[in-house]
Amino acid sequence: MNRIYLDNSATTRTDDRVIDDMILFMREGYGNPSSLHSFGREANRAVQEARQRVAGLIGAQPDEIIFTSGGTESDNLALKGYALANGRKGGHIITSSIEHHAVLEPCRYLEKIGFEVTFLPVDEFGMISTASVEEAIRKDTVLISIMHANNEIGTVQPIDAIAKLANEKGVPFHTDAVQTVGRIPLDVSNGISMLSMSGHKFHGPKGVGALFVRKGIRLETQMHGGGQEKGVRSSTENVPAIVGMGKAAEIAGEEFDAESRRQVRIRDMIIDGVLESVPRSFLNGHRSERLPNNAHFRFDFIEGEGIVLHLDMRGIAVSTGSACSTSSLEPSHVLLATGLMPHQAHGSLRISLGRFNTEEEARIFLDNISEVVSILREMSPYNENNPIAPGGDQC
Amino acid sequence: MYCDKVMNHFANPGNVGEIPDADAIEIVENPICGNVMYIYQGQE
Numbered sequence A: 001m002n003r004i005y006l007d008n009s010a011t012t013r014t015d016d017r018v019i020d021d022m023i024l025f026m027r028e029g030y031g032n033p034s035s036l037h038s039f040g041r042e043a044n045r046a047v048q049e050a051r052q053r054v055a056g057l058i059g060a061q062p063d064e065i066i067f068t069s070g071g072t073e074s075d076n077l078a079l080k081g082y083a084l085a086n087g088r089k090g091g092h093i094i095t096s097s098i099e100h101h102a103v104l105e106p107c108r109y110l111e112k113i114g115f116e117v118t119f120l121p122v123d124e125f126g127m128i129s130t131a132s133v134e135e136a137i138r139k140d141t142v143l144i145s146i147m148h149a150n151n152e153i154g155t156v157q158p159i160d161a162i163a164k165l166a167n168e169k170g171v172p173f174h175t176d177a178v179q180t181v182g183r184i185p186l187d188v189s190n191g192i193s194m195l196s197m198s199g200h201k202f203h204g205p206k207g208v209g210a211l212f213v214r215k216g217i218r219l220e221t222q223m224h225g226g227g228q229e230k231g232v233r234s235s236t237e238n239v240p241a242i243v244g245m246g247k248a249a250e251i252a253g254e255e256f257d258a259e260s261r262r263q264v265r266i267r268d269m270i271i272d273g274v275l276e277s278v279p280r281s282f283l284n285g286h287r288s289e290r291l292p293n294n295a296h297f298r299f300d301f302i303e304g305e306g307i308v309l310h311l312d313m314r315g316i317a318v319s320t321g322s323a324c325s326t327s328s329l330e331p332s333h334v335l336l337a338t339g340l341m342p343h344q345a346h347g348s349l350r351i352s353l354g355r356f357n358t359e360e361e362a363r364i365f366l367d368n369i370s371e372v373v374s375i376l377r378e379m380s381p382y383n384e385n386n387p388i389a390p391g392g393d394q395c
Numbered sequence B: 001m002y003c004d005k006v007m008n009h010f011a012n013p014g015n016v017g018e019i020p021d022a023d024a025i026e027i028v029e030n031p032i033c034g035n036v037m038y039i040y041q042g043q044e
């Protein structure tokens, strides 16, 4: 069976051009970048070249890029590293209620050790208003962290306006851009102080990421050791993965315009197709301020989990929302924050596109989704005449 | 989580449907975590 992968927000297929470069640095360029000999120098040169490529994708200087083990570590380093190095100035942090757990959990940890955190609400489309950020800023606010685009519903936040506001108020601004790097134009010269990225979300390898840290910003290291990455992030550089992320950044930069237009076309084909062909289906997230590769639906009377399993049996891979929450019964914190009821959150489905998806695959998905929804609705005790009465609030 | 037994019931659902003139209906319902069962009982 030819399988169709429509879960690119969870992770992407590594591009062959990336794999080719990586293999070279496992087989031949395996030196330690800190070594003085030619093996070391070659590896070091490759890491610096990757640094330039990643910096180039977001308009940063190469020495403003710290390589990490992924988006999670980048977020942890930005939040904890900044708060711990600058917490003396005050103890208030502003973030949103729809951040990835890689931001929410460090914030909760910082609360435990004495910081105060404001979790801003979102509207029904998952949008954070710049005005609400402004209202939340206090004299002792040390950091604002708002994600660029949400990994579940795909809503793109007004980070240019928020960065401008933060600059005016003299508060550093961090953004988790894990879902947008390589998909939406990004330029840190608009006043962003720190920005998190992850290699495997744009056809690079897993286990590598980066944090852009504007010159002059001080971070407390979260990984003490040999002093690599300007002493902020010790450990021998993961050269093949860093090279791979650099290559992925280069390819994303070159193919970006045409590729995002292509994905928007397929995305809209899916959105329009589902809303037209499936009764009682709704779009979650924002219609226009949306990732080029994200479609997120809600279907009355049935569960997203059942849809995912049925589509999987037909060789089509999609997600119920956020991959992190598939193993728990808790409804997604993002969907609840947009005002959905728990049972509506459970009826949701995420389709996320990547470089290797085609219009033909979108058509096959559309053919299957209406069938699967009908099968599940036939079995469901709920329907127009017997809608779900929202029950208790606990599992 | 998705063991063969569960997947088999999922792929080949048995005893599904409604008994219109059932003698008793038991409803087990918690849509918050997605657990909903309508159990119909009838006697021949």
Ligand SMILES: Cc1ncc(COP(=O)(O)O)c(C=O)c1O
Binding pocket: A009, A010, A069, A070, A071, A072, A073, A075, A100, A102, A147, A149, A150, A151, A176, A178, A179, A198, A199, A200, A207, A208, A209
């Ligand atoms: C918005 C966002 N932030 C952070 C992460 C974590 O990235 P990683 O898997 O590289 O640790 C993800 C990935 O799921 C994400 O979507």
